[in-house]
Amino acid sequence: MKKRTDALKVLVVEDSKVTLKVLCNFLERMDIKPLTAETGAGAIDTYRKERPDIILLDAQLPDIDGFEIARQIRAQEQKDDWTAIIFLTSMSKDADLARGIEVGGDDYLMKPVSEVVLHAKVRAMRRLIEMQRSLVDVSHQLNAANKELQRLSTTDGLTGIANRRMFDELSIREWRRCERMKKPIALVMLDIDSFKLFNDHYGHQMGDECLRAVAGQVARAAPRAADLAARYGGEEFALVLGETDADGARWVAENVRQHVADLGISHVTPARRVTISCGVVSVLPQSGYSFETLLRSADRALYQAKKNGRDTVAVGEYGKV
Numbered sequence: 212m213k214k215r216t217d218a219l220k221v222l223v224v225e226d227s228k229v230t231l232k233v234l235c236n237f238l239e240r241m242d243i244k245p246l247t248a249e250t251g252a253g254a255i256d257t258y259r260k261e262r263p264d265i266i267l268l269d270a271q272l273p274d275i276d277g278f279e280i281a282r283q284i285r286a287q288e289q290k291d292d293w294t295a296i297i298f299l300t301s302m303s304k305d306a307d308l309a310r311g312i313e314v315g316g317d318d319y320l321m322k323p324v325s326e327v328v329l330h331a332k333v334r335a336m337r338r339l340i341e342m343q344r345s346l347v348d349v350s351h352q353l354n355a356a357n358k359e360l361q362r363l364s365t366t367d368g369l370t371g372i373a374n375r376r377m378f379d380e381l382s383i384r385e386w387r388r389c390e391r392m393k394k395p396i397a398l399v400m401l402d403i404d405s406f407k408l409f410n411d412h413y414g415h416q417m418g419d420e421c422l423r424a425v426a427g428q429v430a431r432a433a434p435r436a437a438d439l440a441a442r443y444g445g446e447e448f449a450l451v452l453g454e455t456d457a458d459g460a461r462w463v464a465e466n467v468r469q470h471v472a473d474l475g476i477s478h479v480t481p482a483r484r485v486t487i488s489c490g491v492v493s494v495l496p497q498s499g500y501s502f503e504t505l506l507r508s509a510d511r512a513l514y515q516a517k518k519n520g521r522d523t524v525a526v527g528e529y530g531k532v
């Protein structure tokens with residue numbers, strides 16, 4: 212994108228040394244120190260290096276036709292980049308003037324150029340350039356706000372990992388991908404043990420901190436692109452593991468369980484520290500199967516892990532709900 216400066220950068224392209232000198236004098240009287248080029252090749256070269264705001268472009272040059280130069284400059288402009296092109300012409304036929312605008316010119320000045328008219332046109336272009344710059348600024352701000360909005364709407368505010376909405380969206384996508392690839396997909400549901408008791412004993416703020424710490428361990432377990440760690444709700448988390456069978460998923464869940472226990476967060480349970488229970492199910496997605504059933508099966512396995520005494524991993528079967 213063009214560098215932002217308050218001073219206007221004007222390039223004058225004119226093969227007649229006398230006219231060039233006159234135009235430069237006119238511009239200097241507006242406190243503009245112009246760049247100059249006497250050939251088409253020189254104009255394109257200076258445009259590339261300097262990215263001027265305005266080009267006063269002689270329509271007839273010895274090497275490249277001014278219209279062709281305008282066309283090439285428009286082709287090189289990048290997004291958010293705009294240079295005002297004013298043709299300097301002695302042509303008076305409407306068709307020639309129209310052609311100049313068609314190839315990318317913004318305005319024209321009849322030769323011999325009047326100082327008053329040149330000043331007026333430069334002022335008008337300056338206004339347009341400022342408007343274009345503020346539009347670009349606004350569009351950048353909008354883009355940034357949209358990105359932030361997107362991040363906020365898919366991230367859990369407390370833990371910073373994916374929220375339920377993101378989970379719902381990405382898990383289905385991963386289910387379909389695994390179905391196409393004929394690969395298994397695993398779901399691990401993880402739940403902090405006796406968390407109500409934790410909140411009651413240590414308070415909600417400590418409860419929130421505990422959730423953040425556990426979320427960190429859950430997120431660590433999902434490093435591959437096809438993995439997703441999400442806060443499913445309350446003190447429950449979910450791991451979607453693409454292309455993973457039950458053994459692999461059990462291994463991942465066992466690791467998270469161990470890492471959470473290793474955090475050593477004090478609790479008033481017999482284990483004396485915060486632990487989690489995990490329900491694991493893996494399945495090969497196929498016709499008649501659904502992610503919804505996988506979810507209910509993993510939830511059932513989690514219930515089994517709780518029944519088995521907590522701080523444990525239970526592997527369930529798809530369809531056993």
Ligand SMILES: Nc1nc2c(ncn2[C@@H]2O[C@H](COP(=O)(O)OP(=O)(O)OP(=O)(O)O)[C@@H](O)[C@H]2O)c(=O)[nH]1
Pocket residue numbers: 369402403404405406407408410414415416417418419422444445446517521
């Ligand atoms: N601090 C805090 N607590 C939460 C949040 N979301 C849910 N909880 C609490 O999590 C607790 C969940 O309790 P239960 O569903 O009864 O389960 P539990 O006490 O963990 O018992 P088991 O799951 O059977 O081991 C409730 O006390 C909720 O208030 C949160 O964002 N912050």
